Amino acid sequence: MSYVPPPTPTAPPVHGPVPNHLAWAIISTVLATCLCCPLGLIGIVAIVFSSKVNGLLNQG
Numbered sequence: 001m002s003y004v005p006p007p008t009p010t011a012p013p014v015h016g017p018v019p020n021h022l023a024w025a026i027i028s029t030v031l032a033t034c035l036c037c038p039l040g041l042i043g044i045v046a047i048v049f050s051s052k053v054n055g056l057l058n059q060g
Contacts (some may be wrong), residue, residue, distance in 0.1 A: 020053035022045075 029043025 022050040
């Protein structure tokens with residue numbers, strides 16, 4: 001009878017840095033709000049989604 005070692009677990013894939021563009025989302029929202037542009041509301045959506053990037057990347 002020969003000994004068969006258990007399979008080694010594979011390491012999780014290593015991801016490179018992913019730009020989240022949070023700074024650009026904040027800058028565009030502030031500028032659009034200062035200029036009374038109704039598109040400033042889209043900037044709020046951009047801030048929300050760009051703030052999710054790091055958390056979702058860490059989850060896999």
